[in-house]
Amino acid sequence: MNLRTIFDHVVTNFKCRFTYRWDFVFAIFIKAAEAAIGLLILDFQLQKVGLIGNFTRPQMILVFGISELSFALWHCFFINSLSIGAYIQEGTIDRFLLRPLNPILQILLDGFDEDGWGNLIVAIATIAAATSMGVGPVSPLDVAILIFFAFCGAFVFFSISLLLSATGFWARAQTNLGLLTMDLRFFARFPLNIYPSWLKIVLSTIVPLAICGYWPTLFFTHRRWEILPATLVTTILFVFVSVRLFGIVMRRSYESAGT
Amino acid sequence: MGLVLTHTASLIWRHIQMGWHLTLVYNLRIFFDLLGSLIFFALQVLIWSYLTHDKTIAGYDEPMMVGYFSYMYLVSLVLSPGCDVYLSRRIISGNISLDLLKPAQALVYLPFEKFGPALYRLLILGLPVLVLTRFFYPVPISLNRAITIIPLLLASYIFLSALDYLLASLCFYTKAFWGIYSLKVTIFMLLTGRLLPLEFYPAWFARILDMNPLALAFFHTVKYLTGSPLAAPLPYLCYLQTVYAMLALLSAWAFWKMGMRRLSIQGG
Numbered sequence: 001m002n003l004r005t006i007f008d009h010v011v012t013n014f015k016c017r018f019t020y021r022w023d024f025v026f027a028i029f030i031k032a033a034e035a036a037i038g039l040l041i042l043d044f045q046l047q048k049v050g051l052i053g054n055f056t057r058p059q060m061i062l063v064f065g066i067s068e069l070s071f072a073l074w075h076c077f078f079i080n081s082l083s084i085g086a087y088i089q090e091g092t093i094d095r096f097l098l099r100p101l102n103p104i105l106q107i108l109l110d111g112f113d114e115d116g117w118g119n120l121i122v123a124i125a126t127i128a129a130a131t132s133m134g135v136g137p138v139s140p141l142d143v144a145i146l147i148f149f150a151f152c153g154a155f156v157f158f159s160i161s162l163l164l165s166a167t168g169f170w171a172r173a174q175t176n177l178g179l180l181t182m183d184l185r186f187f188a189r190f191p192l193n194i195y196p197s198w199l200k201i202v203l204s205t206i207v208p209l210a211i212c213g214y215w216p217t218l219f220f221t222h223r224r225w226e227i228l229p230a231t232l233v234t235t236i237l238f239v240f241v242s243v244r245l246f247g248i249v250m251r252r253s254y255e256s257a258g259t
Numbered sequence: 260m261g262l263v264l265t266h267t268a269s270l271i272w273r274h275i276q277m278g279w280h281l282t283l284v285y286n287l288r289i290f291f292d293l294l295g296s297l298i299f300f301a302l303q304v305l306i307w308s309y310l311t312h313d314k315t316i317a318g319y320d321e322p323m324m325v326g327y328f329s330y331m332y333l334v335s336l337v338l339s340p341g342c343d344v345y346l347s348r349r350i351i352s353g354n355i356s357l358d359l360l361k362p363a364q365a366l367v368y369l370p371f372e373k374f375g376p377a378l379y380r381l382l383i384l385g386l387p388v389l390v391l392t393r394f395f396y397p398v399p400i401s402l403n404r405a406i407t408i409i410p411l412l413l414a415s416y417i418f419l420s421a422l423d424y425l426l427a428s429l430c431f432y433t434k435a436f437w438g439i440y441s442l443k444v445t446i447f448m449l450l451t452g453r454l455l456p457l458e459f460y461p462a463w464f465a466r467i468l469d470m471n472p473l474a475l476a477f478f479h480t481v482k483y484l485t486g487s488p489l490a491a492p493l494p495y496l497c498y499l500q501t502v503y504a505m506l507a508l509l510s511a512w513a514f515w516k517m518g519m520r521r522l523s524i525q526g527g
Contacts, residue, residue, distance in 0.1 A: 020434050027438035034445040041448065041455050048317050048459050049310050113437070164295075173285040176295035176384075183299050186454075187306070194309040 005101070009109035017112070031118025035068055039126060042189065053191035058133035059221055060191075065126030065136075066146070067188040067213030070153025072123050075116030078158040080108050082181065084165040085174030094256055103250075104162070104243065135221050142220065145228070149219070152235040153188075153212035157181060159242035160207060166246045169253040188212040208234045274368045278375020289383055296332075296384045297391075303328055304392070317458040323485065326398040329389050330481040331453055336380035337412065338476055340373040340420045343443065346427035347436040355522070370420035377416075399486045407493065408483055414500040415476035421507035424515055431518030452478035472503040 017024050042064055046057050055063065084107060087093040096103040096110075127146070130136040137146045161181040168174060192200050192214045204210045211231050219227045283289070304325050311321045319327065346369070349355040358366050392398050426439050433439070448454055450473040457465045457478050468474055475496055482489055489496065 023433050023435035023438065026433065026435045027441070030438045030441045030445065034441050034448070037445050037449050044459050044461070045455055047461075052310065167291045171285055171287040171291050173288045175288050175291035177291040177298075178295075180295045180299060184302075187302050190306055195305060199305065 006105070006109065010112075013109070013112040028118040028121070031116065032122050033118075035072075035119045035122035038068075039064055039122065053194040055191045055217075058130050058135045059217060060189075061126060061133065062130035062135050062220065063191065063213040063217045064189050065123050065130055066149060066216045067153070067185060068119055068123035068126060069146075069150040070157060070188070070212045071185045072116050072119035073150055073154035074157035074161070075113055075119055077112065077116075078108055078154065078161065079113040079116065080111040081158060081161040081165055082178055083107070083111065083174075084162075085168030085171070085178050088168045088254070089173045093254070097254075097256070104246065135217075137220060145219070146216070148228075149211070149216035149231065152231050153216075155235050155239050156208055156211050157185070159239050160184060160209075162246050163242045166249045169249050184209060185212070188214075190214075191217075205234070208238055211235060270368060271371045274371040275374050275378070278372040279378060280375070282376045282379040293384055293387065296388060300328075300332055300388050300392075303332075304396075317456065319456065319458070322396045322398070323487075325392060325396040326485045327456055327481055329392045329396075329398050330484045331477065333381070333385040333389055334412075334477055334480050334484075335453060336385045337377050338415055338419055339380075340370055340377065340416065340423055342369050342373055342420055342423035343427045343440065345369065345373075346424065347430045347439070350427060350430040350518075351434055351436060370416070370423075373420075374416075399484075401484075401486065404484055404486070408480055410497045411475070411480055411483075411493065411500055414497060414504050415472075415480070418472050418500060418504040418507050419476065421504065421511040424511035425507065428511070428514040428518040431521045447473060450474060451476070452481070470499065472500060472507070475500045475503070 039061075042060065043057075046052070046060055052060055081104075084093070087096070087107070093103075096106045099106060127136055131138060137143050161178065164175075164180055165178040167177050188209045192203055192210050195203065211234060215227050215231055218224055307324045307328060308321050310316065311319060311324045314320070316324075346355070346366070349358060389398065389400070393400060422443075426443055429439050430436055450468055450471050452474060457468060457474060460468065469490055479489060479496055483493060491499075
């Protein structure tokens, strides 16, 4: 699939969204409010609890901001991976399999979500607030690294949603398991050291949610440079394994609606 | 009169059955739904058991907090009719006209049809999680409390269904359904105590939110089920929620009628 086709898909998607301009603005505003209320609730929690996993209030705000940034990018570009179950249930997944293009890419390009941009605005504002409190990215290099972390986190969310949505091939319907991706972001907002050690290993390797908030915060607060290659390698491996597994499940378990 | 009532009751029962059977069509979905619920709940318990381990925060110790979230999870499964998603899609696609053609006022019976999936979620997803939690934490389980809370739950279900109709009728004016849905989720996050008990909020803010209908449906119901003292006697809370439900029904009816005026159906 060449870049021109991807670009055309993206442009078409945006044109569709802009057909109803005020709806687009309204959705962004509401999503921003939702993210802001999430932050408010976290702040209430911090006021009562104090330190969480030895993370101070500014550090917790930074974890929230980075996890929200990763989630927002996933929400903007990869959210349609959650629709796989619905496509299977409706019998429309054949459409993607018949075309001479990568089916996963087609599914992702089939629908973008307009309201994810609201999350993105709040995430950037939150990270800026954390920076003003003395933690977070300061230099242009830091900002570049933050963008790198954010995209890695978005790819992790994408891989999780792809894997969980693949259960739709067995269930032949959209399952709660696929929608779990939306809930997992709440857990990416907490430092990993509050979990038992076995779960820490799981969340760093098998389901690397640590990339979506905890590791980037450790990098910006402790300047641990080994986190950068670890993030890159873990993300690539996780995406590769997820896509391969998705392909295997699809090939073995999907039965076409046709003859 | 008796015949009409019998017919109505029979229709209600059939709609509940229909919702139940539609949910069970996909066998394996039950397993995956349960797995998803267990993972979400287990992570939530892990976080809160860490935060409240060996200490009390805002009046909650570890078992109380786990009990709170167990029941909150259970109540959330029951009190999510989901009529708004169905209705909004029908309105936006124009398929609402098909529902209006049906003789048995399908739209009036929709909350009953959605009661079937709510029962499915309670029995298949909620109760196993509660029983499993009981093995690890002393979560109070009282049949007496479960029965006496039913009127409040029913009033809350009516209120939430009416709220769904009210929100869905906004789709007569805008196509931003997911924006409206997100607005609902946002309001719920703040007012129900689903993510955080109201005791964690600043005192002035918690006082304002204390008797709102969403707090009555979720927060106070959970407090009662966990055996914690309530802010007011249960009959008073039921009465208050019934008043809210009636007001919501009236508003939903008015909004729906206003929206229907904008509906134009092509054809003969």
